[in-house]
Amino acid sequence: MDWASFFKYNNSMPYIYALITAAGTIIGGALPFTKIFREAANRYLIGFAAGAMIGIALFDLIPQASRLASNGFESGGVFIALGFFLVYLLEKIVLIHIHADDEETMLKAVGWVPVIGIVLESLIDGLAIAVGFALEPALGLTIALAVLAHELPRGFTTTVIMQRAKYSLKVIWSALLIDALFVLLGVAIAGFFPPAALPRLLAFTAGVFLYVGAGDLLPEAHRQLNAGVVTSVLAGAALIWLISAVVV
Secondary structure, three states: OOHHHHHHOOOOHHHHHHHHHHHHHHHHHHHHHOHHHHOOOHHHHHHHHHHHHHHHHHHHHHHHHHHHOOOOOOOHHHHHHHHHHHHHHHHHHHHHHHOOOOHHHHHHHHHHHHHHHHHHHHHHHHHHHHHHHHHOHHHHHHHHHHHHHHHHHHHHHHHHHHHHOOOOHHHHHHHHHHHHHHHHHHHHOHHHOOHHHHHHHHHHHHHHHHHHHHHHHHHHHHHHOOHHHHHHHHHHHHHHHHHHHHHO
């Protein structure tokens, strides 16, 4: 079908798929507040979140971008690097300007940077669902199932990152809601993006996730290093690999 006529394709199914995946974000984001996770040491949760974010980049976003690139993925590395170093620069510029002495102020100042990357991934998830459905309804359903499977650990990661930055419960739930709604927004604005842009957006987001996981969360988890932290990191990555292998 002509991509310009996307909005004339009068079907609510992409929005229903997006609503279901948005619910997955909220459920995943609620998990760290449950008793079993509240009693776990923070470094283990951060380690798991680090492994999950790196796993999402390596096992989900980059392979998905490569599959969707119709004319090869030669420029993928450029967009991965762009996402990685843009978030690095944003974070360091914030730190240079705040000159904060206490750790909590510094964490709050930079805590929103990885959240931007997470919300961007939600937006791209919505775009991917809409693109898949416009091309073939069965493809849209497959993409939605893959997105839903990753939303639970990603929602979990959002909460862990914001807890690490010492944000209040109200702010955390607001971020989760915005994160969830951006999947719907991605569906709504899909008609304004050419399908060829999707692989580049996925690669860019992979770079963001690699920086947040390896550059921010791993060093934080390894402040008190033991076998449990290493196991938590590997468990987060392994879970994403397993989900990708089964669902995608």
